Amino acid sequence: MSTATDAFVQSNQERFLEELKTFLRIPSISTLPEHRGDIARAAQFVADSLAGAGLENIEIIPTAGHPLVYADWLHAPGKPTVLCYGHYDVQPADPLELWQSPPFEPELRNGNLYARGACDDKGQMHMHVKAIEALRAVHGALPVNVRFLIEGEEEVGGEAIAKYVAENPEKLRADVALVSDTELYADGIPTLCVGLRGLVYAEVEARGPVRDLHSGLFGGVAPNAVFGLVELLSKCKNAGGKILIPGIYDDVEPPSPEEKESWSRLPFNEKQFLKNEVGSTRLTGESGFSVQERIWARPTFEVHGVAGGFTGAGAKTVIPAVATAKVSIRLVPNQDPDKVVAAFREFVKKKTPKGIRTEVRVLSASPGLKVNPDHPAIHVAATALSEVFQKPTVFIRLGGSIPIVGDFAHHLGIPTVLMGFGLPDDCLHSPNEKYKLDNYYKGIMTIAHFFEKYGA
């Protein structure tokens, strides 16, 4: 652990913060066409920052969507190569009236920097750049080889980067990827994420009569598309949260006893979680599994939305012709998305009620992922984290998906260090997004130490 690097970060805190604020002032909202110019400005800002940190071969790569930014520094022969990933695009800021300060005018309050993108992911991505800058300033060179690949479409599906990674495995060759787009388990607890769930997302459409029928004239004999869909969906999962699609649990790999044991030691207050985060009358899901297991290590079936028939004010007595649901199955490591899709299609076919025709449209299918906790980069990352935070690093999983991690595994054959410094209450995608300034600086130091130790 180089105290020189820490000293450099400390003496440059103010400048780093000002640079980050400049970055945050660019409203690079990827989903809104009117912000295309801001997207271009943000990509240029990233390219300039990378150049300023001493990286080379800077490219702004046009794509069918928003540009990628590439850079590298490859002058540490014999040392491992780290591929740093981040994204410069952000979510829309509405509802604007709920922001305490304007989303694109960063404001410091109580040690937190408030702005859209402060944490997700401009602030976290910026840490990588500043860590490189610190190392170059202190050592004159980097302890490892690095590549940067930064995208501008993460909030809208990340199609361009997925294509680019698939088509350029040679150019992106690395030993490990580093992604800072996750959070600490809780403030002050150094955290590595070593597992992600995958996702099969589909639309299910049910059709009954050829058009909406009058329920007085046809009620009793005509199939009802909404009720048909209701019948079908109700068969997908029982009241205990068990998915009823045959074979769905066949390949589920349970967490190791050590991992389960480590989860049980995490600070967790179920009452507080229910009250403050879920806000319902009780938690649900499979009995015999802890909350962490249910969220991190069990497949789930969810209906994300449903629409059909008359939903305006008042009463209309139609037998609806068509109804649609958005559903997903979250996958855990070792489950094959294609197999799950096939099982779901077969199930829908078999369970479609009489008189109803159904169609399943699969929108995406990605596997769950596990990072080998014994990988040297993980060991090094855990140590760097522990040293900066002065506490043992905890290993958790994430119940959601980060598709790029799968792309790195699949196309580049490399694991990813998921080392993020956000907090559970950072309000990502919501009004008043923030990033705790202390975690921004600690993140820069931790990442610098990670590079130092990984190159040692």
Next chain:
Amino acid sequence: MSTATDAFVQSNQERFLEELKTFLRIPSISTLPEHRGDIARAAQFVADSLAGAGLENIEIIPTAGHPLVYADWLHAPGKPTVLCYGHYDVQPADPLELWQSPPFEPELRNGNLYARGACDDKGQMHMHVKAIEALRAVHGALPVNVRFLIEGEEEVGGEAIAKYVAENPEKLRADVALVSDTELYADGIPTLCVGLRGLVYAEVEARGPVRDLHSGLFGGVAPNAVFGLVELLSKCKNAGGKILIPGIYDDVEPPSPEEKESWSRLPFNEKQFLKNEVGSTRLTGESGFSVQERIWARPTFEVHGVAGGFTGAGAKTVIPAVATAKVSIRLVPNQDPDKVVAAFREFVKKKTPKGIRTEVRVLSASPGLKVNPDHPAIHVAATALSEVFQKPTVFIRLGGSIPIVGDFAHHLGIPTVLMGFGLPDDCLHSPNEKYKLDNYYKGIMTIAHFFEKYGA
């Protein structure tokens, strides 16, 4: 049967048609505020027509909504009194591009008069007025006492008339009501409707977490409002169409063997019905009951619409906080709507999945109705129909509801003769609404004969 009345109708066909066309040119769409002036014009047209037919005590009665029109002729002492009901308001005409001729420029094609309201209900209501006119012209007086009560809100719920009937039973005193807002079983088949289903209509709202949650971060432990609603609704009815709410069938009065037998003799082609009217792969519903029984004489549970969570394009992985369904239970004679509402509320309470909170909002509750086929007015109406159509009158029921019939029964204590002359393909509420001209004239004659015979 007075041939003089028929002769008068025949010799005045052209004038009657022109008058009806004038009526149809008024776009009296009750649901659109911009047509308030047209509503007033239509009410005035009705009042003028009634005056022209020789009725007295004409009133245009202001209400909280659209005006009622009242008139009477009470100079047949010792004779029964008939309360004629109809409505001068119409449904909106959109989608306009599907009309072959403009909806408010009546056009005669192939013996049919095309216009919004041609059948529902301006054309049918107009028959009552013209029958009165014919009788007065031929006999100088009417064979019975008559009252007219015409409303302008039938297509938007009919609140004003319901209130008026409840508050003015003395003023509306009559022996029987006459409503021509139904159809013939098939063209050429004289038809009386002697049963209606009632309707309990409700919204069911389900709430899970306090706000939409990320299904990656909470999937597996957080209750899902959409799935909760799906689970609940799926328990209301089984795949065989049987309603599973306890007690729901307790008071169901089966049709008499004679009525069932008469239904079995009605011309009906199930294959054609499935193909041309329902347009699905098969009919559904309770086994052991004919199609007519299922539609006319069995309670049904339908979901008219459902909404919740994310339903836009693409994928969004939320666990929805709230979901709503519109549902109804159709009632048959002898079922008590209040009892059914209570049973449904209790069922929802009991079957609400864990972690979900539900609320039932009842929007309306009206009973099913049966007209005693042995009532003298029904006998007379059946005879008048048979004579004009030269065929035996068939007795059917209607699977839908006509709330005013319930109001007449409840507040005035009188049965209703449901004698309509529309056809199943008249496209009520749809583009290209029509009324077969021959049925318009036959209707005037039949109604005139009904009055003659009822007064004899």
